[in-house]
Amino acid sequence: MNVEVLILGGTTEGYALAAALADHPRFTPVSSLAGRTASPRSPAGEVRIGGFGGPDGLEAWLRARPTIAAIIDSTHPFASRMGWNAATACAARALPLLRLERPAWRAVPGDLWDEVEDWEQAAALVSARSRRVLLALGRQELEPFARLDTIRFLIRSVERPEPMPAFAQAEILLARGPFGLEDERALLSSHEIDTIVCKNSGGTATESKLAAARELGVRVVMRRRPRRPDLPNVATVAEAVAWLETISPG
Template identity: 45%
Template sequence: MRLLILGGTTEASALARALAGRDGVAPVLSLAGRTRNPALPPIPHRIGGFGGAEGLADHLRRERVDAVVDATHPFAARISAHAVLASAAAGVPLLAFTRPSWRPRPGDRWTAVADLDAAAAALGPARTSALLTVGRLGLAHFRAAPQHRYVIRTIDPPDPAELPPDHALVFDRGPFALDGEIALMRREGVEAVVTKNSGGAAAAAKLDAARALGLRVIAVDRPRIAGERDEAETLDAVLHWIAVHRSGG
């Protein structure tokens, strides 16, 4: 079974490890190439885009791919939309390996917003110290609210032209621990946490830290992906789906 995994997440890495050396499955992990020095998998991989939905469909046909698992980030809406279109065009089954969304718990001070522009506006007019964990490609939206101080956590250095004027950069890669998140927020005087509602355990400690410290959380809702695709939220469910399709089910 030739399996294409669209990756770049902890879920994709876990799936790659689970499939490494497994009989009857020939997986390839595809990485977009947006992260410098990515953690490489123990299976064959490729780095770079496909050239849109048509290019991905051509790749599926050319490589005779039997199934696709979309294990990209929940906010990687473009590649997920392309995967839906390409899989349908090539007649290849598609599964989205999705994380459960985060949900507010007792003691949380949550504001849910539709996008990053709304997140910047939700910080309000008064100066606030905000921890941004929205990815380096979304930072330009916060230039519209220059009155705030931003503590920006990212894996790779962002484009200086997209940074808000008052900022501090923290370079780090998850998973993160609760004690470390609390220490960071106290050290930087954080009053609000701005995050995409990515879900998953690797970055959830910031929400626990915000709850412990009584901080506001501004959570950006996930984009909706149109089209037909199967979905699974656990590694076991994904492996079961692969086994069913490998057997022709």
Template identity: 55%
Template structure:
């Protein structure tokens, strides 16, 4: 079976299935220089669009596909839905639940990074930007603001004029996130609704410090059978 991966859930799912004797191929997009590799077979890089993925599924006699990509990986999600339909291969979407505000949170929901950038001047001048290295051009024109930009790999231009790059990857702790916010005198946090517990410590730290958070909503995905946990995905695969 094929796992479209790159997430912690995808790695966990691959490990669970390999332990049960399932032949698994995990596909990684190749956007991270040093990805954490799952158990089982691994391929890196694109398939060549819908046609290429449909052809790969047929050539490898694939029994099922689990799309366990990041909630914001729109293109591969759409390609997977169409390619599996053409190839007649069952598709499951493994989507970690999105974040929900709790008492004390000051969240501002937006539809995309452009909307997030437009909100910032009214919320604070020192920004902790944790939306990844894609799409940073949306913030490049905000010369009056200062940005702490955290991502796994170095981002390319254009970037905000006043910024500091922090190369790091989770999971993080509330204590470390609280210290980071305080040390850099952060006034507002920007994040995508990635969901899960891998990077949610920043939200709890912001809540404790009373900081506003700009949260980018998840993009719509094609309709597909969907589960929220690795255990449910394992059961689905084993019952195919």
């Protein structure tokens, strides 16, 4: 009998893991998506969309779904609340829990990075020294920058922010990665960007902006990843499948 695995997904890694388990002779994926995008692509296997209602809601869902034998948290590195909810629910249900997370970006020689803990710190840095800024952020993270009315912002987003904060000077660029180095170089140059504000998401889909910034001498204000529960942690789908095989031998 196949083992059901709940994947807390929505990321590239979550989709890849669901595809790998869908073809596996012993595991069946059940993916959970937060439902924040209007038309999310559907991963392989069973899919549920929407939140659980905190740790108690997730625990209740797991109680009603006793066929789930393990959970793999492959949510975005900044979706920390779901990680803590999963840790609490899994402890209550005595279920194995693994974190599948892409490695964070690390500064290399030539990078002009300032790492910050929150967007208020980022806005203060931008206010002090920037003129033209690329905001490569989520739709819900723009508000702290809207009050900086002497700075011109280029806001890159997958979907248009609704509601849109009242920026004095802002242009919206709707685009979805991956972005190539040549395109990122051209974007920064044509808009005369002197600062990029982003979060340390890791991965390759949007990494080219950092290489382009390094080449052009553009500063980067980088938000550090939030703290997460102390869990077994892997960086690849193959490692996640291997972990599953250790908790479900045979």
